[in-house]
Amino acid sequence: MSHQPVDFVAWEKTEQVEANEYNPNSVAPPEMKLLITSIEEDGYTMPVVTSPEECIYRIVDGFHRRQAERCSQNISRDTFGRLPVTFIRESGRDLDSRMASTVRHNRARGSHDIDLMSNIVRELVSMGRSPAWISKHVGMDMDEILRLKQLTGLAALFADKDFSLGKEE
Incomplete structure (x- = not known):
């Protein structure tokens, strides 16, 4: 079996995890509030997907999970100012591949019936x-x-x- 990103989740300082400039996803305030409540009550159930760059981890998916940690003192305290991150495969680290991956992650979530x-x-x-x-x-x-x-x-x-x-x- 080939390496899967979820095989390794690291806890990195939130200051080292940075947004990308191309994410088309936005979250309305009520859903953002719900995301914060979800993480406060359930903890992080999904890591932030990143691509390692020089001295930072560039977000591919999970920008709003990172924002939740920055907005909530409870989350930041519980995680010691860190985020659970995983890393996309080497083959997906070029900008075009990261952009495609971001869109795939966003669109794959579906909608509620x-x-x-x-x-x-x-x-x-x-x-x-x-x-x-x-x-x-x-x-x-x-x-x-x-x-x-x-x-x-x-x-x-x-x-x-x-x-x-x-x-x-």
Whole structure:
């Protein structure tokens, strides 16, 4: 079996891990907040993918995981100001190869299926989780939670709400 980058994960000082100039990926503030919460609660579950350069590690994938460490004192304290990094293969270290790798990493993540997300919200509600809990831990705003609840079509999801406008005689 050939060498796999994930075979070796190193903890490098965050100051030595630098962004690239070509990453087309951006993360909206709610998702960035969720990423920080995810790392604070679950820890780093994926290393930052880098390409070693002279005295630094250039990010190929994981810029926002690095930003989370820089934005959160909790994460920085827990990791001693370091990031888990892995290194792409030698053959992928030229700029064009790194650029292609960055785009592949970004595009390979996929998207969430609405029906499956509705089912997750339904399950969390049935477990007694409040919309506030779902919002914080799953990274949805209240309108999104409401829309996903409506998609399930289950009146039970709204059993705790009073929708009457007044008393009927």
